[in-house]
Amino acid sequence: MDFLTINQNNYVVFLILLFGSSVILAVYKDWSLLTPALVIQFLTVAVIANDLNETTVRVMLGAIPLAVFLKGISGVIAGVIFFLTGYALIVERREYRAEQLEEEMNDRGRLRRLFYRMQTTQANQFRYVDYVLPIGAIIIAAGATYALATLVPFSGNILGDFVFYWLGCVGIAILVVGRDILKLGVGLMVALNGADLLYALLRNGDSPVVLAASAAITILLALLVSYLAILFYTKMKTLNLGEGLQRKTRRSRA
């Protein structure tokens, strides 16, 4: 079965994969869900971009077009970087808790434990607003995508227009509703994916150097987001930028 071309039988699968991965990226906060969704989205967009590219002379890497290979590999590497970042944060959290436990054992941290429990309960509480806002943003993104793809088509291919606008709108939606560093990084990656697709759609001929540089930028962005996330978490014990500032303000008031 040829997975690199889209036909009448499988295009729905690709659209479902694209839509599903975008919803997961926009709505969920758990990195163990976000990283596979990101990789799936990259691979799906790579296949769609390959199928929509009407260039006669393609640069091939064996049986696979270079564009698909670079896009796929950059997505996988970015996914691995985010996965490792999430893992590093969990290890850091465990160490932090072990430190707290030690303090409690030494009977120094009763008050701190009380505050920590209150904070954890508050943080782990299921709040509709955490999901309503991203779902609302996704619905708005879907509406905007439909409107743009029908009112401002530019590539002569409805699938290409739809996917480009969808990635752009979802990327912006994630950036708007995102509060933590990893989430904002994911939003940027989704938007970047859209630009790559546009390059495949409208450009006449693959430039291997541009494709490689674009893949390198994707990986560099993932590394930078990971660096910022780990640095921030190590110091503030949260990834939420607003929360970090509020916590500090509360502490200074006390």
Next chain:
Amino acid sequence: MPFLILPLPFILTGFIVGFEFVFSPARFEFSRRLMVVWPIVALAAMITLLWLPTPDVDLNLFGFSALAKLFLTLLYVLTGVALLAAYPLGVLDTGRFAPVSLAVCGLLQAGLYLANPFLVTLCIVAASFISLIAVVDLAGTKEEQFVKAVRSAVRYLIASVLFGLTLFIALVFLERLRLDPQLTGVIKIVVALLTVGFAVRLGVFPFNLWLPELLEEINGLAGFLVVGLINAAATVFLFDFLQRNPALLFDNYNQAQAVMYLGLAGAALAGLLALAQNGMGKMLAYIISSDYGLILFGLASPHTTGKSGALYSLANLLLLQLLIFTSLSLIYYCLRSNSLEGVTGLGRRMPIAAVGLMVGLLGMGGVPLLSGFAGKYLIIQSAAQEGIWWALAAGVGVALSLMAALRYFHRHFMGNDTPGLRTRPEPRAATALVLALVFAVLLFGLWPAPALDLINSAIK
């Protein structure tokens, strides 16, 4: 030989990172010194290679334009001065500022060497990403400052990606236009995307939301990397790109007029907002935003005076930014990284830093006898050629920025000394550098002709 110039900064960056890993600059004094020596030697070698006669190269594939050579030389010299200033001010202790500066220079150089605009865009975006490491690394140890620095770094990251995306999309549409010249409507889209992308990168009002908090929270020398080096290289790229594609702006007055409106309105409004700021960094951000607005106006204007004024202003902006950011770093060093909030009478405690800051701010305000004057004068002259209201708007932008700067300077540097404030003495090496920069500002202010001639010949 000419190709050596591309990998050289990256090889040395890798070497410095490795060396810093073995001999931490925080522990070894000689390592800190070498952090200055190696990048400066590399920058000197890059300047030499830049001006070496090269065999005939196809400028359609790669090669430096005359303007790029001129500006890269200036960038390298000023980066060398920034590294020299970083040493006595303790900025090199973490060991990342030197390799980051060198890597940023290398990426900007690669960007200006390659003719493919897609690659240039990616190089500038990569340079922005790398500069972020310096932004976060020099954020300071205080928690609140750190959180705000990371928050502003994330905003800067988003702005950098947006710049890359808009430019990338504009270039893709331009390719489409080349294939099908009948699509004249696409020109508007390309110009709009280019303008928005560069307005975001340069921080032209109202696309400057990422800039005020960034400059408020980060170390001044990291600020120089972000709003000095990268913005200057991006502007040079924009000018070269517009020269290669005159149908977009230079030969298209209708499109150019819209960009001129944006630049001028941005300059005047940013000047007005600079008056309302409550922090030194935020005020500086709006003044810089106003200056880049004027530069955008000058680049888009159909008159040669506007273009040469914009490029001369850009070169001076680099020099003045370095002077201001070095003086600010010196002030924060003497204040032991404490905030300027509520502090008065600093002029007596830090006279050299105060002089440096004053000259820098007056220079940015386009005061005669200082280096900022000639560029501003040419831009306002070019605005006057469009009509009196254009010139008035440009003048209002400059005047408001100057008022904001003087007001802020008066608040902190004049008046009574703050009782109980503990400060360090100004380090001699840093004061010598500030004085050297002040001298350069005066020199280019009194004698701008040679520099203007160089820029004019590079434009031709």
